[in-house]
Amino acid sequence: MAKPTRRPLMAGNWKMNVNHLDAIALVQKLAFSLSEQELEAVEVVVLPAFTSLRSVQTLIDGDKLKLGYGAQDLSPHKPGAYTGDIAGSMLAKLGCQYVVVGHSERRAYHAEDDTVVAAKVKAALDNELTPILCVGEGLEVREAGEHVAHTVAQLDGALAGRSADEVGKVVVAYEPVWAIGTGKTATPADAQEVIGALRARLRESFGDSVADAARILYGGSVKPNNTAEIMAEPDIDGALVGGASLVADDFVAICRYQQHQK
Numbered sequence: 471m472a473k474p475t476r477r478p479l480m481a482g483n484w485k486m487n488v489n490h491l492d493a494i495a496l497v498q499k500l501a502f503s504l505s506e507q508e509l510e511a512v513e514v515v516v517l518p519a520f521t522s523l524r525s526v527q528t529l530i531d532g533d534k535l536k537l538g539y540g541a542q543d544l545s546p547h548k549p550g551a552y553t554g555d556i557a558g559s560m561l562a563k564l565g566c567q568y569v570v571v572g573h574s575e576r577r578a579y580h581a582e583d584d585t586v587v588a589a590k591v592k593a594a595l596d597n598e599l600t601p602i603l604c605v606g607e608g609l610e611v612r613e614a615g616e617h618v619a620h621t622v623a624q625l626d627g628a629l630a631g632r633s634a635d636e637v638g639k640v641v642v643a644y645e646p647v648w649a650i651g652t653g654k655t656a657t658p659a660d661a662q663e664v665i666g667a668l669r670a671r672l673r674e675s676f677g678d679s680v681a682d683a684a685r686i687l688y689g690g691s692v693k694p695n696n697t698a699e700i701m702a703e704p705d706i707d708g709a710l711v712g713g714a715s716l717v718a719d720d721f722v723a724i725c726r727y728q729q730h731q732k
């Protein structure tokens with residue numbers, strides 16, 4: 471399969487945790503634990519709160535650390551009268567490479583629908599940020615057996631109007647809502663079923679080169695002890711990690727999953 475040509479990506483979504491001082495300590499621990507070779511083999515990215523981005527940027531740039539960073543959300547709008555929002559251009563100026571778009575917590579607590587998510591994907595791409603586009607079904611949808619159709623429809627909605635060139639720059643993350651922060655991980659086969667379907671949809675809509683190159687992550691209770699088996703699936707290229715990314719040793723162990731692969 472084409473998997474070996476896709477560089478694995480481990481992204482730590484810190485959510486609304488870690489103030490800017492603790493962010494510095496956490497990034498330092500990651501950087502001191504992971505070797506240059508490890509950081510070449512696996513791309514490691516942290517996604518702090520907005521208030522920590524400047525501190526993280528200063529540290530990573532100043533010490534030339536081989537860690538990527540990005541934000542957890544952005545406004546769909548250009549700079550202007552949008553109190554409390556953050557524009558993509560501001561994130562780009564801070565050196566962010568990534569921005570999470572459409573996380574299920576944003577969809578649930580901020581009523582973000584596919585139209586808003588699509589506008590945010592566009593805003594990210596317009597500012598040369600790589601969107602980490604999150605899709606995934608809730609428990610009711612899974613129990614009704616509609617998880618594949620639901621998730622593929624979210625992908626379609628978020629990428630509506632984007633060209634193949636643009637979609638080639640997107641990272642997708644499949645995060646079943648029932649697995650987030652619950653300790654209930656999807657089985658590797660469950661995750662592969664959906665992620666395989668997402669890749670097939672990218673192939674159908676945007677062609678082979680986009681589908682073969684696209685990195686698709688799994689997220690939802692990823693821990694050091696389940697990463698290797700998840701990463702062994704043919705279409706899974708990395709993980710979007712919540713809780714375990716707040717503990718340096720755990721996130722480092724996740725990034726070292728290859729040591730545990732049979």
Ligand SMILES: O=C(CO)COP(=O)(O)O
Pocket residue numbers: 483573645649650651652653689690691692710711712713714
């Ligand atoms: O939502 C997630 C990452 O974006 C997953 O969170 P947990 O790893 O805490 O389940």
